[in-house]
Amino acid sequence: MQATRLNLKIIFIMLVLICSSFSCAQQSSNALTAEEAKVMMDRYMETMNRADLNLIDEIIAPEFVLCTPFFPAPIEGIEGYKALVTNTSNTFSGFKATIEEVVVSGDQVWGRFSMAGTNTGPLGELPATGKKFHISGLAVTRVVNGKIVEDETFWNVLEFYQQLGFTLAPPEGLTQK
Numbered sequence: 001m002q003a004t005r006l007n008l009k010i011i012f013i014m015l016v017l018i019c020s021s022f023s024c025a026q027q028s029s030n031a032l033t034a035e036e037a038k039v040m041m042d043r044y045m046e047t048m049n050r051a052d053l054n055l056i057d058e059i060i061a062p063e064f065v066l067c068t069p070f071f072p073a074p075i076e077g078i079e080g081y082k083a084l085v086t087n088t089s090n091t092f093s094g095f096k097a098t099i100e101e102v103v104v105s106g107d108q109v110w111g112r113f114s115m116a117g118t119n120t121g122p123l124g125e126l127p128a129t130g131k132k133f134h135i136s137g138l139a140v141t142r143v144v145n146g147k148i149v150e151d152e153t154f155w156n157v158l159e160f161y162q163q164l165g166f167t168l169a170p171p172e173g174l175t176q177k
Contacts, residue, residue: 051089092117
């Protein structure tokens with residue numbers, strides 16, 4: 001009886017060790033170091049800075065989703081991101097995105113970034129203003145198996161438009177009483 005209990009304890013301990021080792025291995029396979037995250041984010045910024053569509057294929061996952069305050073709907077997939085990069089390149093000369101700082105938590109990279117450029121092409125239906133902009137923001141980016149699968153950015157869109165010379169006006173017909 002006592003030998004059976006001892007065997008059950010040993011089996012239980014072995015199961016716990018095996019399960020925890022698989023759990024740790026799974027967590028560490030998606031975890032990034034600060035150095036890896038900085039390299040990945042620098043490469044991500046290079047896709048925009050150089051309009052490098054080939055680099056996009058290397059670092060963006062097919063299921064990629066980008067949420068940004070600039071667009072009402074997410075940018076989805078590799079082709080969606082390529083279209084964004086191409087449009088950005090056609091709209092802003094001298095476009096430069098820079099990662100200023102990164103903080104890593106598992107498969108997430110929290111990055112403080114800045115973007116700058118000159119509006120030399122139409123911005124949707126809005127004409128080019130020829131004005132420069134410089135803004136900062138925060139991005140939360142998720143990397144799985146060496147590819148970016150999710151990115152959510154936060155930045156001041158109103159400030160961006162104001163730097164380009166646009167103003168905020170009340171809706172037509174709205175007056176103060």
